[in-house]
Amino acid sequence: MLEEYKKNYAQSVNQYLIVDTEGNIKESDDVIFKKIEGKHISDIHPFFESLTATLTEKNKDLVFSCIHLNDEEGNTIITDIIVKTFDGKKPPLIVILDLTVHYNNYQTTAQVRNESVINSQILELKNEYLKEKEAFKNAFIANFNHELRDPITGILTFSEILKKTGLTDEQTNYIKVMDSSTNYLKQLIEDILDISKIESGKAEIILEPFNLHELLDEIAQIHKINSEKKGLEFITDFNSNLPQIVGGDKMKLRQVLSNLLSNAIKFTEVGSITFKASLNQTRARKANIHFEISDTGIGIPEEDQNSIFESFKQLNHSYKYTGSGLGLAIAKHYVELTGNKITVDSTVGKGSTFSTNLNFRIDPSYKLEKSNNEETSFIESDKKYNILLVDDSEITQLSVLKILASKGNYFLDIATKGEDVIPKVTNYDSPVDLILLDIKLPDINGDEVAKLVRKLPEREHKKIPIIALTARVFKDDLKKYKKAGINDVVKKPFDEDTLLTKIREHLK
Amino acid sequence: MKLSKKVVLIGHFGVGKSSLIRRFVENTFTEDYKVTIGVHILKKDIQIPETNKDVTLVIWDLEGNDDITNTRPSYLIGTHGFIYVFDLTRPNTYKNLEFDLNYIKERYPNLPVKVIGNKKDLVTNEFIKENKEIFKQYVDLYTSAKTGKNVEEVFNQLAKSLV
Ligand SMILES: Nc1nc2c(ncn2[C@@H]2O[C@H](COP(=O)(O)OP(=O)(O)OP(=O)(O)O)[C@@H](O)[C@H]2O)c(=O)[nH]1
Ligand SMILES: [Mg+2]
Numbered sequence: 001m002l003e004e005y006k007k008n009y010a011q012s013v014n015q016y017l018i019v020d021t022e023g024n025i026k027e028s029d030d031v032i033f034k035k036i037e038g039k040h041i042s043d044i045h046p047f048f049e050s051l052t053a054t055l056t057e058k059n060k061d062l063v064f065s066c067i068h069l070n071d072e073e074g075n076t077i078i079t080d081i082i083v084k085t086f087d088g089k090k091p092p093l094i095v096i097l098d099l100t101v102h103y104n105n106y107q108t109t110a111q112v113r114n115e116s117v118i119n120s121q122i123l124e125l126k127n128e129y130l131k132e133k134e135a136f137k138n139a140f141i142a143n144f145n146h147e148l149r150d151p152i153t154g155i156l157t158f159s160e161i162l163k164k165t166g167l168t169d170e171q172t173n174y175i176k177v178m179d180s181s182t183n184y185l186k187q188l189i190e191d192i193l194d195i196s197k198i199e200s201g202k203a204e205i206i207l208e209p210f211n212l213h214e215l216l217d218e219i220a221q222i223h224k225i226n227s228e229k230k231g232l233e234f235i236t237d238f239n240s241n242l243p244q245i246v247g248g249d250k251m252k253l254r255q256v257l258s259n260l261l262s263n264a265i266k267f268t269e270v271g272s273i274t275f276k277a278s279l280n281q282t283r284a285r286k287a288n289i290h291f292e293i294s295d296t297g298i299g300i301p302e303e304d305q306n307s308i309f310e311s312f313k314q315l316n317h318s319y320k321y322t323g324s325g326l327g328l329a330i331a332k333h334y335v336e337l338t339g340n341k342i343t344v345d346s347t348v349g350k351g352s353t354f355s356t357n358l359n360f361r362i363d364p365s366y367k368l369e370k371s372n373n374e375e376t377s378f379i380e381s382d383k384k385y386n387i388l389l390v391d392d393s394e395i396t397q398l399s400v401l402k403i404l405a406s407k408g409n410y411f412l413d414i415a416t417k418g419e420d421v422i423p424k425v426t427n428y429d430s431p432v433d434l435i436l437l438d439i440k441l442p443d444i445n446g447d448e449v450a451k452l453v454r455k456l457p458e459r460e461h462k463k464i465p466i467i468a469l470t471a472r473v474f475k476d477d478l479k480k481y482k483k484a485g486i487n488d489v490v491k492k493p494f495d496e497d498t499l500l501t502k503i504r505e506h507l508k
Numbered sequence: 509m510k511l512s513k514k515v516v517l518i519g520h521f522g523v524g525k526s527s528l529i530r531r532f533v534e535n536t537f538t539e540d541y542k543v544t545i546g547v548h549i550l551k552k553d554i555q556i557p558e559t560n561k562d563v564t565l566v567i568w569d570l571e572g573n574d575d576i577t578n579t580r581p582s583y584l585i586g587t588h589g590f591i592y593v594f595d596l597t598r599p600n601t602y603k604n605l606e607f608d609l610n611y612i613k614e615r616y617p618n619l620p621v622k623v624i625g626n627k628k629d630l631v632t633n634e635f636i637k638e639n640k641e642i643f644k645q646y647v648d649l650y651t652s653a654k655t656g657k658n659v660e661e662v663f664n665q666l667a668k669s670l671v
Binding site for chain 1: 571
């Protein structure tokens with residue numbers, strides 16, 4: 001640094017001026033500005049105008065650095081200017097140091113530094129903007145899907161009811177088409193919601209013990225039916241060494257395997273679908289399980305084997321195959337959430353194999369789930385139950401009414417606002433046996449209502465089973481419901497069986 | 509001798525101080541950014557509207573700085589008025605607005621300060637409305653060195669408060 005300074009300063013050219021306290025130039029060497037004796041300093045450059053006031057002050061020693069001036073030829077020179085005043089007897093001295101070379105180097109450095117700082121600020125801003133837009137999009141999708149659930153529940157419920165009204169064969173067929181369209185719509189909404197959850201980073205793994213054998217059988221059953229509808233053979237190959245009770249995210253595993261299977265069926269016209277599962281190894285209470293789904297379908301060209309996992313890829317590509325095109329993207333994201341990968345092996349015209357290895361927990365404390373045949377043990381006795389539905393949506397009201405009315409042993413009372421609940425619950429004329437509670441009520445939230453019920457003084461009131469009817473079933477939501485004293489949750493849109501099963505479970 | 513007033517432009521780098529002066533003095537604009545180091549000093553004679561008074565503005569174009577406390581004090585000797593410029597498109601240039609203005613007010617309590625949100629051509633009126641809690645109490649004018657909007661007004665208003 002010292003050498004650099006020396007070099008620059010050695011090259012520097014200095015001009016000395018003696019001025020009077022008004023700023024008139026008395027003496028000067030002609031190094032930079034020539035023939036200026038007798039002129040006023042402000043004639044050299046406007047910079048000096050601001051100096052005139054200081055010249056009258058005593059014993060001043062000022063340094064102005066990096067001042068741009070113009071020399072006689074009009075070229076810019078960059079200077080340091082020293083101004084010294086003395087005790088009043090000696091006239092003030094001005095020294096102009098031409099440091100153009102030195103400052104030009106500094107200019108280059110400053111240019112680079114400022115540009116990069118500004119660019120990074122702008123990038124940061126853009127990034128923030130994009131993030132905000134993304135968050136808005138996801139919130140919008142979540143809310144919008146939420147709004148779609150009530151009407152879909154309505155359609156599904158009434159089509160169920162319609163089927164029981166003595167239809168002609170032709171009408172029954174139409175209803176079937178309607179059902180499958182509605183189910184497809186429902187699936188689309190679920191998929192979009194899942195993707196938006198994944199993309200907003202809200203998807204998380206929920207660890208719970210479950211019966212793997214039962215789950216695989218259940219998944220196989222559904223897809224066997226769908227395969228056979230298309231004339232495809234459905235082969236299952238579940239290795240007998242698979243553990244029965246494992247800890248993992250059951251819902252997500254179901255979705256991953258179902259999405260891969262649906263995809264295989266969709267793109268296969270002749271041949272078979274094979275669904276395999278086998279144990280790779282068990283180590284330190286962890287079972288690593290291999291899943292494999294292969295088909296004899298159209299196959300995927302190598303260059304597309306990555307992009308098939310992108311959201312909406314299929315929608316862009318082809319209209320021949322229906323589906324949101326989100327199934328594979330969801331499967332991929334869920335598998336990646338557990339730190340694993342889905343691999344594809346495919347030959348065009350021959351078929352594809354999707355496989356993945358997933359870890360599950362093995363814990364001796366896991367107990368077998370209670371068998372789910374309890375519903376049959378529910379005796380539809382002569383006893384009548386009073387059910388209080390708290391929901392402001394007319395569609396939900398009608399759906400629940402129809403479902404319960406068809407059974408004949410339920411009385412339904414309806415409240416549309418949270419504030420109506422307590423008076424109804426504490427009315428001794430018609431004791432409430434169970435509450436079906438919407439969460440998004442017009443006045444207060446359902447979970448607040450539940451808290452109020454749980455705080456009632458009478459034991460028979462505060463113990464009333466409460467089932468939430470809601471589309472909001474994020475992990476945090478479920479925690480909140482539980483804390484508020486809600487016993488169970490039925491996810492909207494719901495079907496007749498789900499609702500009745502839950503109601504019966506809690507009335508026992 | 510003609511009345512002459514020293515006006516200092518101050519603010520973060522790249523906010524458009526040099527561009528505003530170039531627009532005001534030469535009526536030109538360039539998209540190129542040449543970083544100012546040290547200080548450039550320019551002069552312009554103006555006639556203050558309404559009063560018809562003549563005044564020479566000696567305009568000091570300071571190098572930008574993201575920390576006002578680093579401003580070289582020697583540059584501020586003999587100042588009559590300030591123009592504080594920030595860039596409407598970069599929050600970093602106005603997030604310390606209050607601090608910076610206090611810093612000036614404490615040291616130069618009686619000097620007029622005009623606060624300018626520059627690059628108005630790049631933001632919408634909605635943007636300004638959305639951020640009015642930040643801007644409203646401080647900003648005197650929104651300018652664009654690019655289109656020339658409000659540039660003369662800034663200097664005229666300041667000059668008016670100087671004479
Ligand atoms: N669109 C637009 N660009 C502007 C405006 N004013 C300045 N710019 C641009 O912003 C950049 C910086 O302008 P300058 O005038 O050099 O900024 P400065 O405040 O003098 O910067 P420093 O000297 O580093 O402190 C340049 O690329 C200008 O073209 C404006 O009003 N509108
Ligand atoms: Mg500049």
